[in-house]
Amino acid sequence: MTDAPSYGFDTLQIHAGAKPDPATGARQTPIYQTTAYVFRDAEHAAALFNLQEVGFIYSRLTNPTVAVLQERLATLEGGVGAICCSSGHAAQIMALFPLMGPGCNVVASTRLYGGTVTQFSQTIKRFGWSAKFVDTDDLDAVKAAIDENTRAVFCESIANPGGYVTDIRALADITDGAGIPLIVDNTSATPYLCNPIAQGATLVVHSTTKYLTGNGTVTGGCVIDSGKFDWSANDKFPSLSAPEPAYHGLKFHETFGPLAYTFHGIAIGLRDLGMTMNPQAAHYTLMGVETLSLRMQRHCENARKVADWLENDDRIDYVTYAGLPSSPYYERAQACYPKGTGGLFTFAVKGGYEACVKLVDSLEIFSHVANLGDTRSLIIHSASTTHRQLTPEQQEAAGAGPNVVRVSIGIEDADDLIRDLDQALAKACG
The missing domain is CATH 3.40.640.10 (Type I PLP-dependent aspartate aminotransferase-like (Major domain))
Incomplete structure (x- = not known):
């Protein structure tokens, strides 16, 4: 060109x-x-x-x-x-x-x-x-x-x-x-x-x-x-x-x-x-790459909607998504990443390690895989998988403590993703 x-x-x-x-x-x-x-x-x-x-x-x-x-x-x-x-x-x-x-x-x-x-x-x-x-x-x-x-x-x-x-x-x-x-x-x-x-x-x-x-x-x-x-x-x-x-x-x-x-x-x-x-x-x-901008727009929209729902759920301790006004990185994100902050974030589940494992095993739409950035929504418990080789101190520093799961929000219907998380949290947290 x-x-x-x-x-x-x-x-x-x-x-x-x-x-x-x-x-x-x-x-x-x-x-x-x-x-x-x-x-x-x-x-x-x-x-x-x-x-x-x-x-x-x-x-x-x-x-x-x-x-x-x-x-x-x-x-x-x-x-x-x-x-x-x-x-x-x-x-x-x-x-x-x-x-x-x-x-x-x-x-x-x-x-x-x-x-x-x-x-x-x-x-x-x-x-x-x-x-x-x-x-x-x-x-x-x-x-x-x-x-x-x-x-x-x-x-x-x-x-x-x-x-x-x-x-x-x-x-x-x-x-x-x-x-x-x-x-x-x-x-x-x-x-x-x-x-x-x-x-x-x-x-x-x-x-x-x-x-x-x-x-x-x-x-x-x-x-x-x-x-x-x-x-x-x-x-x-x-x-x-x-x-x-x-x-x-x-x-x-x-x-x-x-x-x-x-x-x-x-x-x-x-x-x-x-x-x-x-x-x-x-x-x-x-x-x-030909559809990157279209996909990233949807990833961001869905992630913001799912993160907002999770933040307001009593079964969740906190959500790390920088697109939420409650995030300490919100102002920086608005200045440096005006189009959005992607589809990747973590959230902490009340009930700790065991609740996280049960949550991952109970989801139906989310896929439990060691990957991110897919059109499909993905989830993983980092402390027991991708960050397993690290010390507890390194896991915490990386934001991958035992009570934390990582999600990569895909481009499906966001309401379907929320319903899937809701039913899985019900099983994980009792």
Whole structure:
């Protein structure tokens, strides 16, 4: 598309990155189910491998179907480029990979998806990296946690599971002052509700498995680069600013400028880590993105209605939805997320752990699954599942205590969802 910034979100979510297939005229982006691509000649092949020409070499690195999705997501997020990969967890490792080295750390929000907390507190140690967890509402604590070995600050725009709303601009001011990037997981909000790059984020990550695909069919992840960070401003990011031995001393930032991070993610990250998105997954996600704004509007409407009903029910201790006036994040949400605060939140059930388990087992429309962002309404008891590996203190900090359930409100009839919750609560609470 030409002059893309002049188009609205609803147009871009359908058209960005795509055009009719030149060989057949197919209007929908084809699934290019191929491993490799024929070079025009030996000179063409050498130019591709030397990063002197952009093109397709091998589907671990690049694929035409995946490339359309990358361009579309970069456009919707306001970035210069994107790297799609096999899952949201892969996207997080891919996001950190060009930045980190042995002895380096990332400052991470305490309000993160339980799997992310485990990945950051346990798994990344095997790379020689570490994470410092802080309450990102405590800006002084964030500043204090950043040291000479910190290479990024990581947060979620709307945190899973509690639906907490992050002040991205405030964190960006801190990371700008420290000369390090801010990485924002925008999975729960999506670019329709939140644009982290416009609020100062350097990188945006997604589990495309969730709202972007929206139909619970495939897993995927994506890292979007703002193109605004100066990787050569200091010596903290040698992968991007120093000579790269694997490419005969090429300096990514010097050579590719704003696209340095994106090129590194493909030429080094996907080449060596192999966390590749398959073309069929990209195809399903592209189809999902076409209706993103329509679905997110309904998710928000339904979530507000269900959350309001739950808040006024005597069997419920509290509801964490930031779209409720009672939420401590309500004013921030109205300012930063004017279109809505998504479909994800938690609520605490009187009766504790046992009542939560009984509630989950008694629902009929809600599906008990370890996922979110589906068209279907989903529920899970985080303390016994997604956050089970965490300590009780970590569970509480993440908003996943034993008396709490997480819901991802779908696009069904909201009154039906309320009736389903009502009958299940009757069984759970007596």
